[in-house]
Amino acid sequence: MYAIVAGGGKVGANLARSLLRMGHEVTLIEQSQYRFDRLQEEFQHQILLGDATELHVLELAGIVRPPELVLAVTGDDEDNLIICQLAREGYRVPKVVARVNDPRNQEHFDLLGIGQTVCATSNILGLVEHEVPEHGIVRLLELRKENLEIVELQVDRDSPAAGKRVAGLTLPDGSRLISVMRGGKSELAHDSTVLRPGDQVLAVVEPGKEDQLYRVLVKR
């Protein structure tokens, strides 16, 4: 596979390194002379000095081939967004992935159709929420392409679902229970599974229906 990695900071340099080790062909683009000088000995002809939002730099990196993958992982969200648009719309790169540095910019990536994004802050926050079960509903995984997400909820003593069979619940359309974790053991949720207080339930749900699901399972 051929990949272009835009941004030679810690994220970009390590991605390029890993892809090379996996046997892929890589060009890393870095615009700061300082960083370029430090990376050149390691990456040799696989690193290019330049601004990856300039078309001629992308073309020097071989974007017209086009590569199977472009990773836009600079420290600047606007740059990452533009690199993705240029690659996808200008050169038909099949897969582009952008790093989101400031989670507040996520909505811009979504609005402008850059679906594949990675935001370290949001990911870490997700993990923190996972460790705090009293938080109402925890988003574990967002499947953007499928327009689904996997969430976790905890059934309480007063929850409407406590003591009920899964088949007897009126779950919102576009949601389904996956599994129930009880006493450290997890089991797939069947129609006959009876929910008990303290159960941690994994569910798959369409974005926007989490509240309805929460009201059926946890609190009215």
Next chain:
Amino acid sequence: MKLVVIGCGRVGASLARDFRADGWEVTAVDEKEEALSRLGSDWSGGFVVGHGMDSEILRRAGADEADAVVVATNGDNTNLVIGQVVKKRYGVECVVVRILDPARAEFYAERGMQVVCPTKTAIAALGEAVRKTTAALAEH
């Protein structure tokens, strides 16, 4: 009519003053508070301090109900993103974006964006000046 100018440098500030003088309702946005001074001590329009990538700032500047938005910060990519966001999120039909890099300007113009590229204008004007002057000198 209501105009929002994002990026209140020399270009943005002059534009804001022009339209204000024409009786438009104008709000300028800039990251730096000092930019306000470019609008003059008699500035009667609005001014919002903040980054144009921040939706809250855009809303406070009234981008959601503007007739026109001009994006002229000093970053091409910032301008391109803000311009697209304003158009798509708020449905503003007149969004004009300044892009210094001719290649990116052309790329986005082809995709329906209204862009102004001062670099291209300068190249054309300089070439024209040289051609005209040398032709005039040759006639002598």
